[in-house]
Amino acid sequence: MAIADIPSWRNGNLSTMARCALWLLTEVGVGEIFTKTQLREAFPETSQIDRRMRDLRDRGWRIATNRDDATLTPSEHRFVEKGAEVWKPGQSKVKAAAVxxxxxxxxxxxxxxxxxxxxxxxxxxxxxxxxxxxxxxxxxxxxxxxxxxxxxxxxxxxxxxxxxxxxxxxxxxxxxxxxxxxxxxxxxxxxxxxxxDRRDFSLLERMWGEYRSLPAESRGTVRQALEQS
Structure with missing residues (x-):
């Protein structure tokens, strides 16, 4: 889909959610990072623009936070994947399985x-x-x-x-x-x-786990003890 084929995110006749989706596509770009401040500055007239952006997730849009991507700060998001083309008639409906x-x-x-x-x-x-x-x-x-x-x-x-x-x-x-x-x-x-719904480890299994965690020199000590026994 070419950027030229979609409406402008500044089009006031579209819903705020649709405009937010178009802003992500044209101003941010898939795979790129944006901040909450940048989002709010783009939509200064909308007091709950964060919620409108979250609504996109129910339409298949993937927008990562620092809970999903450890490289992000608490104020950052990453636009991961485009979902439904919510600016088109009938595309903004939530899929029941998504919620x-x-x-x-x-x-x-x-x-x-x-x-x-x-x-x-x-x-x-x-x-x-x-x-x-x-x-x-x-x-x-x-x-x-x-x-x-x-x-x-x-x-x-x-x-x-x-x-x-x-x-x-x-x-x-x-x-x-x-x-x-x-x-x-x-x-x-x-x-x-x-x-x-629980595995009980035997003494032998616990011993193997402890042995595997030992440094090389200590593992050698255990091997020598086994050879001498």
Missing amino acids: ISAPQRREILDRDDHLCRVCGIAAGEAYEGGMETAQLDLARREVIRPGGGVTVELVTECRRCRIGGRGRLTDVSGVLGRLEQMSQVEREHFAQWVAV
Whole structure:
């Protein structure tokens, strides 16, 4: 789509949301950073221009904050991807699947035990080795279903995992395939973890984790002890 083919963002006959979308396209550009101050200066007559911009997200527009992109400051946004052409008739309607209602959000957080399903951290819990605490939110994850179809499902993730795993694809069919390859004993053991949604590590597994974290010289000491036993 050529810039010349779209209306001016200064066109007062358009809705504020449409003008905001056009401003992002023509004045900012996909992939570029802009500040809240620049947005407000472009629309001085609109007291809630931040909300009009957020409304674009429900129409497929991706506008990142520092919660999504750690390279941004709290006052910065990045225009990541264009969505529906909301300046055209019929294009500004919200897709039902795009909006996550408050009851739906609570249901998913409860279902996921209010834990990040990638690293297991809880909201407000400090990350190891730092003072930063975890913030939980819902992420849309593409899932390969049995039969090869792809759906989008909601999952709880912390900010770090959501940023680092952007574009992550979940292959449920692959998991089911590996499940079929397990022995009966392995399946029963796995079923116990699934039942409580938690994995209990054996002493041997904990020892392996501790060994792997040792510096090279210390790992050598452990190897010598094993050779002498």
